Every structure is written in structure tokens, then in C-alpha cells.
Amino acid sequence: MQIQQKGVTGFQVSATVALSSIGLTVLFVPRIAAEHAGIDGALAAFAAGIFSMIITSIIILLSKRFPNQTVIEYSQQILGKYLGKIFGAIMMVYTLTVSSYILRGFADAMKILLLPRTPLEVIMICMLLIVLYCVHGGISTISKTFEIFLLPVLLVIGATLLFNLSDVQLFRFRSSLSEGILPVIQGASGITFSYLGYEILFFLLPFVQDKQKVMLFGIIGMVPSIIIYSGLTFVAIGILDSLPTSELMYPTIHLARRIGFEFIERFDIFFIVFWILAVFTSLTIYLYMAAISLTRLIGLRNYKPFISILLPVCYSIAILPQNISEIGILGLITNYSGLFIILNSIPLLILSIIRKKGGVNNA
């Protein structure tokens, strides 16, 4: 018996999109922004956010043409069997690699900031086991967990933003836009990766209750990450200036460290602890995507046995890099394949319209 309606609710779509895109990057998004756009980092981050929002709506438009399929199935319809399978395989490898990257980045940050003497392996394995538990519960468990974690994550990041806002020195932004709009756009292209996570919309639609309103909730889901990323960049540059920001490993932690209350001496620990939730959510969603891609590629429905196969692979990739620069390479790979995936939504949409695949009339 099912009294309650099955499937993912609109609010859950928003929460899922928001938490998937926040995740690991929130620790160093000001650095990336300052690296790519200097003093215009906040603007560039905002522009990148708007760009991501547009991509989000394109993905939703595309998915809505195939309301009962995930990208793995409809890409095969649009591109033909072989090209589609290749696209699906790229998707699978990409999501798996991203999850490894998140896992490694997370473990490194934990080791540096919170647990200096705990081995990386232990941190990673514990996290993976919990992710396994969550993914095993299926999309309903995932989305409900996200719903609960949304508030604490937003609160703690919001607090970091708000309590630092008063220290922003506006004179640092005097040379904003001094070289015109072009550097902003160039910088934005580098920040776009930070917003990745909304790829989940490629997969989410078959499970959504109200498929008509997905567009609205998906776009709402992008709002928190845009505010947080551009806000954090703005505050970081406003307080630290762009050059130091671009050289700090985790500028957000630096911001959090500046806050102190009577009873919480170091807000940064508090921040990291709640940031674990954000990482957990994005790791979960990527592993879920990887599992479901693999399953659908093979043509099966039940993805649950495959998570256990994917987890060791994810772990092995994550443990592979020996130093920071190798992790950076892993990050670059994931970034560009991510860009490839999300940009592919545009040709996919155009092709599906031209080839008259999907949609209301051609379903």
C-alpha cells in the first residue's frame, strides 16, 4: 500500500540540486574565482552561476522530452545506439571519477583541517560506507536525506557569509571591471566547474512526482549555490584582496576562522563539521549517478548490486594520486569531462528536436 505519493517532490528536487552543486568546492571557490578573474571574482562567479542556471534549464528541457527515461536511455534514442552508449559510458566514467575526486579532496581537507593523525584511507572508507548505505536506500532515501541536510548546510555557510560581511572593505573593489567585461566572462568559464552537480537532473526526472514543475524547482535549486559562491568570493576578496585569496588553499575556512563567539572559539571547526554533510551529499549523488549509469548501460533496472562493485573502484581512483599536483590533474580531468557532459546537453536538445525524438508528440 502506498498512501503517500511516491517519487521525489518539488522541494526535494531543489534540495538535491542545491546540495549536489555545493559540495566539496565550497571550501576553495574564492580561490578559483580569484585565480581566474582577480578582483572581479565575485562577478565572474555570479556570471558562471547564471550560465550554469541556463545549462540547468537546458538539461531540464531535454529531460522533459523523455520524462520516463534517464540520459543513458534517451541519449541512445537521440544519438543512435552506439554513439549513445559511448555517451553513457563517458557519463559513467565521469561520475565515478568525480566521486573519487570529491572523496580524495574531502579526505585531504579533513586531514589538514580536522584529523591530522587519522590515515586518509580510514577517512575515505568510513565515508564510502555511509554513502553506500544511503545510495542503497534509493532515490527516495537520498532525496529525503538531502532535504534534511539542506538547512544545516545553508545555515552554517550563511553564518560564515553574514558574520564576515561587516569586515568587507569596499575600497578593494575600486578597480573592478577596469578591463571591461571580457575578463569577467573569461574568468567565469573557469569557475563554471565549481557549480557542477546539477548533472543529477539528467537522471532525476523519471522519479519526480510533478514533472511539470521540475523547471521551476530545478532553477530554484541553483539559487543557493549562486548566492553562496559569489557571496563567499565577494567576502573573501573584500577582506583578503584577490591575490592572497588566490594563494590560500581553503579561503572559506580562513573566513570561518575569523568568526569567534564566546562559546565557540573556532568557528572553522564547526564549519568543517557541517561541511561534511555537503560533501556527503555530493558524493552520494555522484555515486548514485555512476551506479545508475552503469546499470542502465547494461540494460538492467536494479542498480543496488552495482554500488558495491563501484565503491572499490571509486576508492582505488581516489587513493591513486600521490601528491597535490596529481590531485590537481584528477581535478582537471573531471572538470573538463564535466564541461563536455553538460555542454553536450545543448546538441542533444537540438538533435532531439530535429530528429523528432521524445517530446509530447513524439513520445
Place this chain on the structure above:
Amino acid sequence: MKIIKRSKNPKNKEVMDEQQQSMTKSEDCVSLDLSKKIEENYEKFQAFLKESSDAVFRKFKLGRSGINCALVYIDGLIDKNVVHDSILRPMMFEISHFEYEEDVIKPSDAYDLVLNHAVSVADIKETASLDEAMLYVMSGEAALMVDGFEKLIIVSARGWATRGISDPQTEGVIRGAKEGFTETLRTNTALLRRKCKDPNMVIKTIRLGRRSKTDVAYIYIKGITNPKLLEEVEERLIKIDIDQIISSGHLEQLIQDNRITPIPQLQATERPDKAIANLMEGRVIILVDNSPFALTIPTTFAQFFQSPEDYNERWVVASFIRSLRWIASFLAVFTPAVYIAVVTYHSGLIPTRLALSIAATRAGVPFPSIIEAVLMEITIELLRESGARLPKAIGQTIGIVGGLIIGDAAVNAGLTSPIMVIVVALTAIASFVIPTYSAAIGLRTMRFPLMVLAAFFGLYGVMLGFIIINIHLVSIKTFGMSFMTPQAPTIFHDLKDFVIRAPARKMVKRPVQSYPIDMIRMDME
């Protein structure tokens, strides 16, 4: 009486077959059909009951006619006044009023006369089956036999010693009704009827337990409760095939969805007002005979934090108290773990002076904080458990001995630090703030694994524990509903009665979470 034995294990079956054979050999096989001769019927009852000392058999003659009659009942379950004044006297003496007119009673009229003119009790049943009659007799009614008829008259004369209605022990309130359910099903249903005079409130009863034949009543309000929910409840109840239903807590575990969890998935309440409020929200209430706790179906996690008092006080106060309860639940689960994590790994998190003073008090303690915490937590659990078991008079003494003396002595002896005593006391107090006992105890057990996680990974471990608890709670389904409603999935309408309780005039509609058919609770016109 039918002896029903079922077993899937073939080995068991062989043993049972043997047993059954030996039983049928030693005792006479009794046919369950009634006969016209009263002697035979009487003997059938005797075959079952003659070994039991509480069974009463009484043979007598109907008026002056000399027609044999017999009465069977179980002593102690029956109201003797009813038997004497409304069954025996009219049948033995007063029936003879009829005999002056038509001489003696004809044997063919005897049954009708007895039924219509002699037995002056309202609740009367007729049965032609020994099996059924036996069930009635065992549940406290009297079986009346008249010679020459294959039917029995079952006279309801139930009356046994019961506990009076008293203050609910586990769910006390300051402002609110002071009556709680008792062990008698009928009293409990009456308590509910008195609170809701709507004839649409349906009380259906089924018997569960092959041997215990426990009455289980499920109650709902027609027109509010979702028929799908009702169907599911009925289905799950009927499926139960067990020899005895011990109590409502036992039944709860037989019908709940998720079996591996410390958290109860049905709310057990001693309070009729709580039960009625749940009925009015479209839920189903289950009452089990011999159990003073009603079960609420479906239950959400948030309900464990609700108390009838919340609705008796102004909404500001109620919201404050309710948010206090939520905070308390976090404290009860996480305080020791966070303490261990902070002391062991992240002393930078707390103000330096506090960190220093904690370190100073801990200087003499020979154990790592995890050992210290587990030691003290187990002590307090022991105290709690002993307090619940001991007689009331001793209980208080033990509280003083345990709480004050052991606490103080442990600190002085250098076994534990004063801060640890505070932490443990705080967890204990916080966990008793949660109005539902079984939920509180479920939550309390969670802190031990959390403490271990904290000892290994510091705050990371606490967070992992938090995530696990959340995933677990979220994945529980109870009667087709998410356990964490209205939080996940978020139902904005129901957030009115969640951490904050909206003003009474604003709660126009029933909560969506139990999917009632009729949503409107209040007409604002």
C-alpha cells in the same frame, strides 16, 4: 475446543503428531456438535473444564416443570449478582408465574420462555456451536442449557476485578485530563466514546492469538480515515498467526514495517485524549485487551515530541516547549559524543579558559574520556533501570544514593571529572524531556555507538553518526508513509504542527501526513 497446531518444521510436526495421538488416546475425543440432550452437552463442557477448579457447573430445574437446565461459568470472571438475581432466581422461581395459567411448562416452550421471559439480562446471544460457547464462557459469560434444545443461551454477566481509571503514569501533564487507559478493553473504548460522541467513530474488534483469543479493537472515524490505511491495518492484523498476543507493545512489533531499528514506529499512548486527537487527524487507533496502551497508526517521528499539553497552552509557550524537546533530543543523543570528541580531538573548539579548566579537572582521571563516559553513562542507565524496577519508597533513596553519593564519590575518588558528571546528568535529564517513553529510550541507546565513533574520529565520527541516524530514520516507512514526514518529504502545511505549534485558530485543516479524506477541521466563517 479445537486444538490447532501449525508448524512448518517437519521434525516438530512429527513430535506434535505423537503428542496429539497420545492425547486423543488418553482423553476422550469430544465432538463439537451440540446434542438435544442436556446431559450430553453438560458432559462436553465437563470434559474440558472439570479439571479446572474455577469452572462452576450448576444443574437445576426450570420452575415446577422439572425440565433440566444447567449453567456453566468461570468463577471470578462473572458478576455473581447477575447470575443469582437475573438468571437463577427467575428461572427457578419466578417463571412459575406462567405455570398457574397453563399448568406446567411444556418442554417445547421451555427455550422461548427462558429466553423471552426468564433471563432478565440485556446482552444475550444464542449459539449452536460448542466451540463458540466455550470461547464465551472463557471470556466471562455464562452458558445456559435447556434440555431438549441444540442451542445454548449465552448470558453476558461479565464482572471481574479491574483496576480503576488512574493518572497515566508515563505521560503526565500539568494541564490536561488526568485519566489513563486501563487493562479492560471495554473501559478503554468507553473512555474514547465519552470524548467523541460521533456515531461515525467505529470500534471494530477482532480476536487474535490462537490460544489467548485476545480482543484487539481497531478504531477509526468513518469519513476522516483514509480507507486505504484502514485496509492495510486490517490486512496486517488478520495476517498475524500466533498463539498469544502479550500486549500492545508485542502487537506493535508484529505489525511494524522496519524490524531492525531502536526507534518505535507506532506511538503507544496511555492517554485517551491523545488517542482521540489522533483519531481526529485520520489515524487508526488499536487497543489491545489487557494492555493500557493504545497504538497509533501511522505514526511519524515528530509525534513523539508532541504532548496533549501543547494544545492546552498558548501557542507561544507550546512552541517554546516543543522546540525545547527537539533540542533535548539532540542533547540526549549527541552530548556525550560531542564531549568526547571535543576533549580528545578538538579542544580548540571551546573557549581556551574552559578547555584549560576541563583539562585541569581531567588531570587526575586515569582513563581516556571514552572509558570515563561509557562508565558514567552505564551507571546512569543502571540507576534509571533500577529506579523503574524498585518499589517507589526505595526508589527515591536509590536515586539519592546513586545520583548524589555515587556522583560525588566518583569525582572525589578521581574516577571521573566533574564535567563528565554534568554531561551525563544533562543527557539523562534531556532524554526524559521527550514525552514518549519508548522513543526516548530508543534515542538514548543510540548514544553508545556515537560515543565510540567520537572516540575514533572526533567530530567527524559524530557527524558520520548523525548522517547514519538521518539516513536510517528517513528510510523507515510506516504503513505506506514516510516516518520523517513532515520534514522529509517536506510538507509545508504540516510544519504548522512540527517544531512550532501554530495558533489554534490557524490550524484550520487536518495534517496532510495521514491523508485524511476530510481535510477541514475548522470552519472560519
